[in-house]
Amino acid sequence: xxxxxxxxxxxxxxxxxxxxxxxxxxxxxxxxxxxxxxxxxxxxxxxxxxxxxxxxxxxxxxxxxxxxxxxxxxxxxxxxxxxxxxxxxxxxxxxxxxxxxxxxxxxxxxxxxxxxxxxxxxxxxxxxxxxxxxxxxxxxxxxxxxxxxxxxxxxxxxxxxxxxxxxxxxxxxxxxxxxxxxxxxxxxxxxxxxxxxxxxxxxxxxxxxxxxxxxxxxxxxxxxxxxxxxxxxxxxxxxxxxxxxxxxxxxxxxxxxxxxxxxxxxxxxxxxxxxxxxxxxxxxxxxxxxxxxxxxxx
Numbered sequence: 033x034x035x036x037x038x039x040x041x042x043x044x045x046x047x048x049x050x051x052x053x054x055x056x057x058x059x060x061x062x063x064x065x066x067x068x069x070x071x072x073x074x075x076x077x078x079x080x081x082x083x084x085x086x087x088x089x090x091x092x093x094x095x096x097x098x099x100x101x102x103x104x105x106x107x108x109x110x111x112x113x114x115x116x117x118x119x120x121x122x123x124x125x126x127x128x129x130x131x132x133x134x135x136x137x138x139x140x141x142x143x144x145x146x147x148x149x150x151x152x153x154x155x156x157x158x159x160x161x162x163x164x165x166x167x168x169x170x171x172x173x174x175x176x177x178x179x180x181x182x183x184x185x186x187x188x189x190x191x192x193x194x195x196x197x198x199x200x201x202x203x204x205x206x207x208x209x210x211x212x213x214x215x216x217x218x219x220x221x222x223x224x225x226x227x228x229x230x231x232x233x234x235x236x237x238x239x240x241x242x243x244x245x246x247x248x249x250x251x252x253x254x255x256x257x258x259x260x261x262x263x264x265x266x267x268x269x270x271x272x273x274x275x276x277x278x279x280x281x282x283x284x285x286x287x288x289x290x291x292x293x294x295x296x297x298x299x300x301x302x303x304x305x306x307x308x309x310x311x312x313x314x315x316x317x318x319x320x321x322x323x324x325x326x327x328x329x330x
Contacts, residue, residue: 041085045085045088049082049123052074053124053125055071055075056075061165063200070291070294073282073297077297079119079120082119088119092114092119093114093115095118095128096115096118096128096135103121103128103129103133103134106152107137108137109135109137110137110146113148113149116148117136117151120151121151121157124151124153125161125164126153126157130156132156132157132160133152133153133154134152135150136149136150155233155236158237162197162243165199165244167199169195169236169239170195171195171236172193172195173192173228173232174191174192174193175191176189176191176224176228176231177189177191187220189215189216189217189222190213190214190215191214191227191231194209194235195236195238196239197239204243206235208234214234216230283315283316284315287323288323289320289323292320295312295316296313296316
């Protein structure tokens with residue numbers, strides 16, 4: 033068995049990821065969403081570069097093997113999904129084996145190609161994210177009820193609830209009540225405790241999107257999940273990693289040369305179509321010229 037030491041490949045990788053996570057958390061604490069977007073861009077590039085190491089890929093595949101059941105897998109994620117999504121989870125501070133996240137396969141496109149897999153953050157995972165910022169969120173749910181959804185005969189679990197926290201002197205809260213109850217697909221034989229846990233996860237997810245700009249609803253690379261509204265309930269969906277600011281916005285808002293350096297690195301790693309890449313490249317060149325002029329004393 034290979035030992036994990038500070039100087040081993042996986043040890044060095046974990047140190048690198050921890051450094052990126054620390055920079056993301058500091059960006060989140062600053063409250064500056066643009067700075068957070070740049071920090072996220074840097075973290076993504078570092079992650080992409082690190083996953084070119086076959087040793088790291090092999091260790092992540094081993095960790096996410098269904099045979100050892102340390103990470104929940106759903107919808108048949110590909111090997112690439114398992115590698116990338118597990119790496120994103122570790123970047124977010126989640127620990128495999130502690131039921132904090134799951135890896136969802138993205139399914140197939142019409143042409144048979146695979147869609148990217150998704151990171152599903154569980155209740156324990158969201159509590160980890162809050163802990164990064166020193167927050168202990170208060171969460172409450174009502175007793176789940178299994179009720180009819182519309183007139184089609186379908187039934188869902190409906191749960192109400194709320195969550196709140198204080199961060200940097202500001203009170204944040206979310207509420208699901210009245211016609212805004214959470215709807216969770218299931219069966220009347222489902223474990224009520226499990227349904228309540230899913231509802232708490234959804235509520236914490238909504239609260240986190242208000243509190244922080246990184247590590248999920250936008251970082252976090254996670255796309256902000258939407259509640260699919262039906263009448264009268266909302267259907268639970270998986271969380272993925274959201275995209276940062278569009279490249280053109282990042283370039284326009286850059287205020288330092290190293291910001292542009294980070295964007296250039298992301299562009300090279302993104303495999304954009306040639307014409308689109310050249311367009312953004314020209315924007316970066318113009319932005320560099322603008323910054324140089326601004327640095328020249330009047």
